[in-house]
Amino acid sequence: MTFTLTSDSFKEGAPLGMEHILSAEYGFGCGGGNKSPHLRWSGAPEGTKSFAVHCFDPDAPTGSGFWHWVVVNIPAGTTELALDAGNPKAGLLPKGALQTRTDFGAPGYGGPCPPPGHGPHRYVFTVFAVKEATLPVAADTSAAIVGFQLHFNTLAKATLTGTFERTA
Template structure:
């Protein structure tokens, strides 16, 4: 059963425009369905975060934040799957599965499943394909002043004021009836 609702806007179209840089992955691609390995275990997936690598970010970058957001979740506010903060500027990639633990000096805040780390895709069975917006945010500061107890929305608020540039990959996922 497909839920009858309009398609949500891309979250970064609603924020101030920033420079872009390159984000690649061996595991996911723009507009392409993700493998079940990257879906949540509640829908039979592996709950593994995809490999991500980034380059060509501004020279003045002092740190990074990595996020994954589903704007198509039937919540009225989307669904945060991963918020990894305070990665050093020297970190330019994350291996597959990095979302299950603290990565390279950063830490994850609680996702909308209520757990810290990556929580895979899990749209309602039969709903249309959902977009999963993986973003790497290049920061003008080494660290955001947030703790692991911060909410994704609070991290996002702080990102708005410290993002120099952003790179995005938007794969999809759908659970068949």
């Protein structure tokens, strides 16, 4: 069975809806709902002890992309994350799951908000089947260190890419 990632919120290659775009309170000029999309996965390989999920924008004008969401230690029996699970105040993540620091400087989902006129950006949501129940990271661990841990502990991964563009 193939490890796959789908969403009730968007389809592969399609634009993300405004409910997933960064909210005005962040001060980057967007006015979305800042809700993480629903994600569902299936076909995890044998030996999976946990999952991790992240959202990365490889098109951000930073020289190193931009991490919008990082979640680790999602229990192995989990097969989906609800709409707005990335909101630390919502309490929608499975027990034991840990959100770590994004490029916004804090744990939790931060939606897309590329610079106006920069063209369409890709937002790559990835689910990782992890061979360890917990990774040795904390809420303030950077996405790069989480990525390092995932590099050595991933059995399989699946991606789903949404897009967003600001014209003004």
